[in-house]
Amino acid sequence: MKIIIVKDQQQGGKKALEVFQAALNQGAEVFGLATGSTPETTYTEIVKSDLDFSQKISLNLDEYVGLKADNPQSYRAYMQQHLFNFKQFKRSYLPQGDAADSQAEIQRYNDLLAQYPVDLQLLGIGKNGHIGFNEPGSSFTEQTRKVKLTPSTVAANARFFASKEDVPQYAYSMGIGSIMRAKSILLEAFGVTKADAVAAMVEGPVTPDCPASILQQHPDVTVILDQAAASKLS
């Protein structure tokens, strides 16, 4: 793992932009994208930049089950608001939260991942070490699936919803097996609340107890941290 420590999330976004730029220079065609607060400055920097994604494909990690694409809390809406309204991609895919047939939707997404192997996958990390919605205990080999969110993830996501009861209990998520197939991975983490998860990911044993720890076995991972998120590294 290549670890880059920056002052704050703003600087992290600028560093991440350099990683996207380098991937484009090396001919990357397919970008795996994430939502949440972590990549916000990265998307701001991409939007401000002259990077051209108009012939590129994007595939997001996850989407809440049950939400329509135009629901303001959906990850599709997040991506529109932070990136797609300003930067055109040739095609942008997310799991369809309100798909009538879950199994067919999972198959569709796995087929897309097979058709468009991800060159650069952007990730955040949960306080419990999750990546995508792969919570502790998840298998390291699974592909896209429907996952039940843990109470801690539901609680963490509640800040985006009117009440805790409105937070979806399930999500579609690329599995860890899907994530590990990306040619390169960029994980960002900012703030002291991520420090334990970051230490477990980088220095702990490779174990499903910390799903992100599997990234130790990926050949091309860049980790961008602010000083607070790096504070528990030895």
Ligand code: F6R
């Ligand atoms: C988002 C995702 C999640 C988040 C993680 C951190 O698409 O898959 O794994 O990256 O929950 O969330 P934030 O960035 O809001 O702290």
